[in-house]
Amino acid sequence: MIGKPEWFTRxxxxxxxxxxxxxxxWVYMVILLTAIFGTQFIPADEKTRMIALxxxxxxxxxxxxxxxxxxxxxxxETMHEAIAERNALWVIIFVLVAGVAYQAARNVVxxxxxxxxxxxxIALFAGLIAKAATNIYxxxxx
Amino acid sequence: METRIAxxxxxxGITQEELARKVDVARQTIISxxxxxxxxxxxxxHRITNALEQKHIEDVFLLx
Numbered sequence: 148m149i150g151k152p153e154w155f156t157r158x159x160x161x162x163x164x165x166x167x168x169x170x171x172x173w174v175y176m177v178i179l180l181t182a183i184f185g186t187q188f189i190p191a192d193e194k195t196r197m198i199a200l201x202x203x204x205x206x207x208x209x210x211x212x213x214x215x216x217x218x219x220x221x222x223x224e225t226m227h228e229a230i231a232e233r234n235a236l237w238v239i240i241f242v243l244v245a246g247v248a249y250q251a252a253r254n255v256v257x258x259x260x261x262x263x264x265x266x267x268x269i270a271l272f273a274g275l276i277a278k279a280a281t282n283i284y285x286x287x288x289x
Numbered sequence: 290m291e292t293r294i295a296x297x298x299x300x301x302g303i304t305q306e307e308l309a310r311k312v313d314v315a316r317q318t319i320i321s322x323x324x325x326x327x328x329x330x331x332x333x334x335h336r337i338t339n340a341l342e343q344k345h346i347e348d349v350f351l352l353x
Contacts, residue, residue, distance in 0.1 A: 221314035222330050223321060 148210045150175050152218040157228070165211055179207050240274065243267050291351045295323040297341040312336040 154172035155165040167173045186199040220228065250263045298308055305323070309316040312333065321327035322337070329337065329350075338349045 221318050222333060223318040223327055224315060 148213045149206075150210055150214045152214050155214060155218070157215070157218060157220075157224075159231075165214060179203070183207070236274070240271070243271055247271075290328050291325050291353055292322055293349055293351070294319070294337060294341065297343065297349060298323075301341060308337070308340060311340040 151171070154167065154169050154175060156168040158164050158166050165172075167176055182203045183200065186196055186203055189196050189199055191199075247263050247267050250267075251261055254260055254262050294308075298305070303311075305316050305319045309319045313336070314333065318327065322329060331346075334346050334350055338344075338346050341349055343349050
C-alpha cells in the first residue's frame with residue numbers, strides 16, 4: 148500500500164507492530180501521526196473530525212498489516228515469533244480466565260447472581276475457533 | 290548438531306552477511322548456526338551446503 152517492509156523492523160521488546168528501521172520509516176511514522184493529530188484541527192464539526200480520524204486510523208492499521216505480511220522472515224525468526232506470540236497468548240488467556248473467575252465469584256458473593264462480562268467469553272471463544280481452524284488448516288497442509 | 294559453517298565459509302572467503310544473502314536468511318541466523326545454537330530445517334541445510342560448495346549435508350552438519 149504505502150509503506151515498504153524494508154523501512155521497518157518487527158517490534159520484539161515492546162508490544163506488537165512495527166518500529167522504524169530507516170529514515171524512510173521515521174518519515175512515514177511522522178507523516179501518519181501528524182495526519183492523525185491533524186484531523187482534530189480540521190475546521191469542521193466534531194462528527195466530521197471523528198470520521199476523518201477513523202479514515203486515517205483505518206489507513207494506518209491496514210497499511211501496518213500489509214507491511215507486516217510482506218515483511219521477510221527466515222525460519223529462525225518465524226519460529227522465535229511463533230513461540231513469543233504463543234507465550235503472550237497463554238498469559239492473556241490466563242489473565243482473562245482469572246478475570247472471569249474473579250468477576251463471577253465477586254458477583255455471586257456481593258449480588259447473589261452469576262454474571263460475567265460477555266466480551267471476555269467471546270474473546271476466549273474466538274481464540275478457540277482460531278486455534279481449531281489453524282490446526283485443521285495445518286493438518287491438511289502438511 | 291555441530292556445524293563446519295564458519296570453517297567452510299572462511300575457506301571460501303565469504304562473510305556471514307554474504308552467506309546470509311545467498312541462502313536468504315538473516316545474518317543473525319548464520320551467527321546462531323555457526324555457534325551451534327540453532328538446528329536448521331532440511332531445506333536450509335541443503336541451501337547452506339550448496340552455498341558452501343559442498344556435496345553432502347554431512348560435510349557441513351555433524352550429528353553428535
